[in-house]
Every structure is written in C-alpha cells, then in structure tokens.
Amino acid sequence: KPVVAIVGRPNVGKSTIFNRIVGERISIVEDVSGVTRDRIYAEAEWLGKEFSLIDTGGITMEDEPLNQQIRNQAQIAIDEADVIIMLTSIREGVTDADEVVAPMLYRSGKPVVLAVNKADNPESRAYSYEFYSLGLGEPYPISGSHGLGLGDLLDAVIANFPADLEDDYDEDTIRFSVIGRPNVGKSSIVNAIVGEDRVIVSDIEGTTREAVDTRFVTDDGREFAIIDTAGIRKKGKVYENTEKYSVLRALRAIERSNVVLCVINAEEGIREQDKKVFGYAHEAGKGIIIVVNKWDTVEKETNTLRDFELEVREEFRYLSYAPIIFVSATTKKRLDKLPDIIEQVHNNQNIRIQSSILNDVVMDAVATNPTPTDKGKRLKIFYTTQVSVSPPTFIIFVNDPELLHFSYKRFLENRFRATFNFEGTPIHIIARRRT
Ligand code: GDP
Secondary structure, eight states: OOEEEEEOOTTSOHHHHHHHHHTTOOOOSOOSSSTTTTOSEEEEEETTEEEEEEEGGGTSOTTSOHHHHHHHHHHHHHHHOSEEEEEEETTTOSOHHHHHHHHHHHHHTOOEEEEEEOOOSHHHHGGGGGGGGGSSSOEEEOBTTTTBSHHHHHHHHHHTOOSOOOOOOOTTOEEEEEEOSTTSSHHHHHHHHTOTTSEEEOOSSOOHHHHTSEEEEOTTOOEEEETTHHHHHOOOSGGGGSHHHHHHHHHHHHHTOSEEEEEEETTTOOOHHHHHHHHHHHHTTOEEEEEEEOGGGSOOOTTHHHHHHHHHHHHTGGGTTSOEEEOOTTTOTTGGGHHHHHHHHHHHHTOOOOHHHHHHHHHHHHHHSOOOEETTEEOOEEEEEEEETTTTEEEEEESOGGGSOHHHHHHHHHHHHHHSOOTTOOOEEEEEEOO
16 A cells, blocks of 8 residues: 655644545544544545555654754655655745755655645635745645645545555465564564574565565475564664654554564563554454563563463453463574464464354354343344454344444354454454345
C-alpha cells in the first residue's frame, strides 16, 4: 500500500484534513487500546485505491524550535512516504516556514501535492495562486472545515502513486516484525535470530520495500522475512529515538507482517506505550507473540516467571490468545524457539474450519449456554461459516444481529478456541441477519 504523508507548519489544519481524508473508514474492529484517539497514522481510500496516511505533525517534538520541527516533519515524510501533501493556509499566505519546507521536499524528488487550506469561499481561492512561488506546481485550494476541494486534491495524490509496491515474497515466506519501545532490545533480538547459523537471503531482485527487510532460511529450509529491519536498526536522527516515530514505524511494519513479536523489557516492566502499539497489531488481526526480553536481568525467586506472566495477562487482556515467551537477547536464552512459535502462529492464522464441524460446535455451545434474549426476543443462530483467514473470520447468520451481545460473542469465541488451535491469532465473529 502506498504511504501518503501530510506536512505543514502548526495550525494549517493538518489533523482536520487527516480526519477528513480518513473519514469514518477506520479499519479497526474494536478500539481496545485507544490507538484511534491520538492518531498519527490511519488507513484511507480514494476511488478504490487504498493507502496509509501519516500526520507528521503528530510526530515531532513540540519543545524544538519551529523551523527544526518543520524540517524534521519534512524529513520524516521524505523517508517514509510515496506521496507528500504539503499543507499551507490561505489566511497567512506563504510563510517563512513554508519556504523552509518547500525546497527540502522539492530536492527529495518525491511527488508533492501542494494544498492550500482554509479556502472556505470561492473568492478566497483566487489567492491560492501566490503559492505557485513555492515551486511545487499547482496549488489545490481546499477547505478542511467545509470539506471542499478534497476530491481534486486526492485525485492528484493517487495520480502520483508509484506503479507497483506490492511485496513479492513467496507464499511460504513467513513475514514477521519485531515491535516495542526504544531500547526493549528489538535490534538485539533481530541480530540474535539471524545469528551465524542462518543463511541470509539477499534481495537480488527485490523491490525497494523488501530492501529494508531481512530474509533468512532456517537449517531445515523454512523461509522468513523480518519486516523493516532497517527501521529497527536506524537510530541516527533525533526523531528516530522518539516514541511517536517508533510507533509509526511499528504500525507500518505490522501492516506488512503475518506475525508480530511484541517485545516487553522485563527490566522496566510494562508501559502505556506498549499497550498502544500492541493493540494496533491486535486490531489489524495479525498473529501475535508476546516476547519478554532481558529476562536475564531479573532476579528469580520461586514464582517470578508466573507472576510476571500474570501481570502481562492482566495488562493485555485483549491479547489473552497470544503466547508469551521469556527470552534474553544477550544470553540467547530460548531465542532458538522463536522460529517454531512464529511458524505455528502463522499456521493458526490460516486454519480453515469446515462449516459442518463449525456448526456442530455452535450447536453444542448453544445447548450448554442458551442464547440471550432481549425484550422477550431470543437470539436465533441459523448458520455459521468461516469467510476468511488471517485472521480467521466467521459469519454467524442470526434472526437479529443486535441480539448477539458482546458477552455471548466472547462465549462463542472461547468455545472456538477450546475446540480449535487458534493460539496466537485474533479471531473475528460477525453477526449477519439471515435474509
Ligand atoms: P531496540 O532499541 O529495541 O532495538 O534495543 P537494542 O537492541 O538496541 O537494545 C537496547 C539495549 O538493551 C542495548 O544496550 C542492549 O545491549 C540491551 N539488551 C538487549 N537485549 C538484552 C537482554 O536480553 N538482556 C540484557 N541484559 N540487555 C539487553
């Protein structure tokens, strides 16, 4: 999927435009972790073309001088995006800050679409011509608050999409990413996994996207790709050490992964930030493994591991299906188990259950725990069928979808999990009215 980034000085309306473009179409099943509230990244679509949208304004640090903030934003957009929307405002006209950004974007060679916001009425649009002076081509007058001009702007954006960005990995290559806050040990884990005894596959004809990944083959011939290894190792620029930037990289890596290793630092314990990114992996329906790293630093008594595990379960209730593994990238303890676990979780994500078996399980479930009623009306389940994998997704045809309450859905999910091996994968259950 192409990546589009919005760049612009504070108050030009970046988040308004961001929300307009994303609209209601946030492809998130349930917002367990609060990721949708403070959004810097979302999925969007225009004329059937899907893309990811980044609000670079949400990433940079406010304690930096304005011009530095803007330079960092522009640099992030240049590094991360396929198309950049530079946002300015007709109220203030061309500002110094705009003149700082424009040449950076121009020199990068990335396609830039220039948008002039706050053109709320037709008369004001005439003033957008002065923005030709930025040297970024035709200015598109828009109004975020009135929702005007966005169609033309988005037409220009998608016209600049690169021709082919699909990852062309073999189907049997398992893609996984390693995510977590700075310093949890992501790059140490990656280095340990692709240690001496593994053959690193070089990407001879890979696309640019694949060049940032690391491909390796295990001794017994299984192929893996670690998504965005370059992002994990990169730590040069100031913003690359910030949490928001690391979140952004993580979100993009998650999207391209089959399985996500969510890393916690045992030395520091669980932090708010962990919940946020891991929640995104859950919402994206990816296979998930919780990796507790730096286990060597923890002094162990009888129940240390069990207690830590309970704490993880408590803090990440929505990840109750994810296996937890305690490792040390330094001593390499238990790291050799990871490829097997990753492969197993990937398999579980791709299980297909025959409808006949599925319906037996549902019938048994209903027999032990009658369906709920609401205002005298009882939920009737007619038929259940699996409609997709990764994650396994089930449609239940019922008399009235409103009657399939969260708690009963959870009960059915637990039944499915008790019957089939869905360890490590979220599963989605959708109620449909039988027509
Ligand atoms: P990243 O920012 O998540 O990629 O973290 P790094 O891999 O750069 O690791 C951050 C620091 O933690 C480095 O000093 C590592 O040597 C250290 N570290 C990583 N894994 C372990 C571990 O399992 N045990 C200990 N004691 N230190 C570790």
